[in-house]
Amino acid sequence: MRHANAVIVGSGAGGGIVAKELATAGLNVVLLERGKWYSAADCRKDDLRNQRTTILGNAFGPDDEGNPRVLVDERGQERILKPSEGGYNNNAACVGGGTFSYGAQAWRYMEKDFRMRSAYGAPTNSTLEDWPISYQDLEPYYEKAEIEVGVSGDVEPNIFKAPRRRPLPMPAFPPNREHQILHPAAKRLGLHPFDIPMFRNTVPYNERGACMRCRWCVGFACEVNARSGSHNTVIPKALATGNCDLRTECVAKEVVVDAKGRARGVIYFDARGKLVEQSADLVIVSCAAIESARLLLNSKSALFPRGLGNRYDWVGRNLQGHTYTGAVGLLEEETYDDIGPGAQIAICDYNHGNAGLAGGAMLANEFIRLPIQFIGQVPNFVPKWGKGHKDWVRRAYRRTVMVQGPVQEMPMFDSRVQVDPQVRDRWGIPVARMSGARHPHSMEIARFIAGKAEAWLREAGAIQVWKKIPGAGLSGGQHQAGTCRMGNDPKTSVVNRFCQLHDVDNAYVIDGSVHVTNGGFNPALTIMAIAYYASDNLLRAWKGTRVRS
Amino acid sequence: MGAAATLGGSAVSCSRSNAGRWRFFTPAEALTADAVCEQIIPADQDPGAHDARVVNYIDMQLTKHFRQYRDTYRRGLATIDAISQAKHGRRFIELSFAVQTEVLRDVQKQAKPFFELILTHTMQGFYGDPRHGGNRDAVSFKMLSLPYPPVRGRRTSA
Numbered sequence: 103m104r105h106a107n108a109v110i111v112g113s114g115a116g117g118g119i120v121a122k123e124l125a126t127a128g129l130n131v132v133l134l135e136r137g138k139w140y141s142a143a144d145c146r147k148d149d150l151r152n153q154r155t156t157i158l159g160n161a162f163g164p165d166d167e168g169n170p171r172v173l174v175d176e177r178g179q180e181r182i183l184k185p186s187e188g189g190y191n192n193n194a195a196c197v198g199g200g201t202f203s204y205g206a207q208a209w210r211y212m213e214k215d216f217r218m219r220s221a222y223g224a225p226t227n228s229t230l231e232d233w234p235i236s237y238q239d240l241e242p243y244y245e246k247a248e249i250e251v252g253v254s255g256d257v258e259p260n261i262f263k264a265p266r267r268r269p270l271p272m273p274a275f276p277p278n279r280e281h282q283i284l285h286p287a288a289k290r291l292g293l294h295p296f297d298i299p300m301f302r303n304t305v306p307y308n309e310r311g312a313c314m315r316c317r318w319c320v321g322f323a324c325e326v327n328a329r330s331g332s333h334n335t336v337i338p339k340a341l342a343t344g345n346c347d348l349r350t351e352c353v354a355k356e357v358v359v360d361a362k363g364r365a366r367g368v369i370y371f372d373a374r375g376k377l378v379e380q381s382a383d384l385v386i387v388s389c390a391a392i393e394s395a396r397l398l399l400n401s402k403s404a405l406f407p408r409g410l411g412n413r414y415d416w417v418g419r420n421l422q423g424h425t426y427t428g429a430v431g432l433l434e435e436e437t438y439d440d441i442g443p444g445a446q447i448a449i450c451d452y453n454h455g456n457a458g459l460a461g462g463a464m465l466a467n468e469f470i471r472l473p474i475q476f477i478g479q480v481p482n483f484v485p486k487w488g489k490g491h492k493d494w495v496r497r498a499y500r501r502t503v504m505v506q507g508p509v510q511e512m513p514m515f516d517s518r519v520q521v522d523p524q525v526r527d528r529w530g531i532p533v534a535r536m537s538g539a540r541h542p543h544s545m546e547i548a549r550f551i552a553g554k555a556e557a558w559l560r561e562a563g564a565i566q567v568w569k570k571i572p573g574a575g576l577s578g579g580q581h582q583a584g585t586c587r588m589g590n591d592p593k594t595s596v597v598n599r600f601c602q603l604h605d606v607d608n609a610y611v612i613d614g615s616v617h618v619t620n621g622g623f624n625p626a627l628t629i630m631a632i633a634y635y636a637s638d639n640l641l642r643a644w645k646g647t648r649v650r651s
Numbered sequence: 652m653g654a655a656a657t658l659g660g661s662a663v664s665c666s667r668s669n670a671g672r673w674r675f676f677t678p679a680e681a682l683t684a685d686a687v688c689e690q691i692i693p694a695d696q697d698p699g700a701h702d703a704r705v706v707n708y709i710d711m712q713l714t715k716h717f718r719q720y721r722d723t724y725r726r727g728l729a730t731i732d733a734i735s736q737a738k739h740g741r742r743f744i745e746l747s748f749a750v751q752t753e754v755l756r757d758v759q760k761q762a763k764p765f766f767e768l769i770l771t772h773t774m775q776g777f778y779g780d781p782r783h784g785g786n787r788d789a790v791s792f793k794m795l796s797l798p799y800p801p802v803r804g805r806r807t808s809a
């Protein structure tokens with residue numbers, strides 16, 4: 103097989119951008135993706151089988167057959183889980199990764215999100231830490247991601263936002279009904295509402311049309327290709343250079359090293375199940391926090407007996423996601439207007455500056471809800487079945503508003519990914535074994551944020567409000583992050599400030615794994631900004647067939 | 652309640668339209684399951700689980716994605732009849748709607764895992780996508796005034 107300059111494992115928010123940047127610079131790139139390449143035509147509008155509602159399976163992978171994970175709960179009970187089951191902490195397995203079917207909120211983190219330890223001090227039993235890079239280091243790359251992938255919205259009224267040089271490239275949608283209800287209510291409370299930044303065309307952009315505002319949005323393929331991810335932006339650009347070879351349904355087994363401990367390439371199972379090795383000058387791991395950690399931990403050799411980059415036992419540690427918390431309100435008036443994507447309005451008043459709390463969360467109204475999703479939101483005080491339940495659903499479906507936000511979590515050393523000693527996937531590769539819990543302080547922040555969501559809904563006219571606060575079990579989910587922490591000290595982190603493994607200068611981790619903390623925001627734009635930033639630094643150091651150490 | 656009350660015994664129409672066509676259920680099991688689903692989402696001014704053919708959804712999924720629940724259903728439905736017989740000397744489908752409701756309250760306590768399962772599946776079959784065998788004629792979408800199929804090509808909130 104032809105030698106490559108770079109082999110990238112994973113084509114999501116991180117890997118897709120790295121592929122485009124390296125291929126554009128003239129490097130010969132192989133992009134491995136374990137899943138398939140779906141398109142707009144794969145919008146099946148199946149309420150029971152999509153990437154958000156997985157009752158009958160995941161629409162965009164992984165398949166339920168042959169892709170187990172092991173979850174160890176707080177009491178030490180082990181469960182083997184299928185990808186469509188809760189607790190699996192799935193992210194899609196397809197070209198584009200999570201960005202193919204996500205809700206597509208495009209947030210910049212705030213300046214304080216990069217120096218959480220300095221701002222608040224680490225709570226007991228937390229590995230809360232500062233990033234080795236600052237918001238200012240990433241700002242130009244945030245801007246690049248907003249322009250190249252394409253972000254709409256209006257963040258100007260957000261007085262809490264970090265400094266930015268340019269406005270978003272596309273305007274916000276006209277307000278939907280929930281926006282019209284929540285905006286004046288927030289103003290009356292002295293808050294600072296604005297239009298959510300989103301990877302979604304509100305006007306024609308990047309040679310694709312505008313959103314038609316349908317009901318089947320988050321979790322589905324975008325039927326009109328107006329929502330943007332790596333699959334319809336950077337990956338086509340990478341392929342157009344002629345320098346990028348995208349290989350789908352290829353499952354990486356391990357990163358292999360040479361006698362000197364430098365990465366030699368990736369061994370993977372191709373689409374026909376044949377085990378092959380792709381040699382490369384550079385290896386870039388971009389599989390998202392759980393699978394990236396698993397791949398490194400499965401890459402054992404004489405020089406790295408505990409897994410690649412794992413000399414100090416930090417690979418797989420600090421698994422975090424977001425503690426999604428908020429409230430649902432029942433109003434007298436109709437709130438449902440059947441206009442997607444639904445989520446449109448947010449506030450950042452409670453991301454920081456909450457007395458006694460180490461951070462907080464952005465709060466936004468929720469995406470448009472399909473009936474089956476609404477059933478999952480029916481509160482406890484409603485009868486579980488019978489006419490009482492049906493009556494309530496009929497009355498409330500078009501009269502509720504949900505406000506929630508992703509609480510920034512306190513990382514924990516023991517919330518982690520390992521490889522399971524027994525369970526293997528259909529290719530015989532040891533699977534991810536996840537264990538740990540949320541930090542009590544994350545839960546404390548969650549309760550505070552839910553109270554703020556409730557207050558906003560009451561001001562908006564809700565006659566009844568019920569809070570939504572998750573349990574204290576392990577976090578991760580689509581927003582999974584933290585397992586290959588970025589840091590200056592090789593003893594307490596996995597990669598350096600350029601996403602390079604401390605131990606192996608030609609191996610990189612470029613995805614949410616490197617996040618030291620995960621912000622009180624959806625992480626996709628930050629993953630993309632880091633991918634642009636890391637690619638830029640990699641290319642500066644690139645000397646023909648290797649990087650200058 | 653009038654329409655609903657007759658439905659307790661009217662599951663016959665269900666067996667007629669599906670005679671010999673169940674994938675997993677026996678005809679008797681299908682009748683019992685249908686009556687349970689109708690209790691969970693009864694017909695009123697809008698159709699209920701029976702009209703939406705929720706039991707068809709469950710039967711179909713028991714041969715596909717829900718294979719692991721086959722035993723739970725087989726035993727759970729038998730338990731319902733056993734409780735009915737013990738308390739009222741009749742099979743579940745032979746009871747009036749109101750008495751069925753009472754029996755199901757007992758089932759909810761005595762066979763909680765099964766009851767929770769059929770409750771969840773009934774919600775899916777009624778409020779989920781018609782393509783999977785339930786929600787016939789998109790009855791729940793109509794109840795919630797959702798246009799289905801949706802209006803296409805819309806661009807703004809106009």
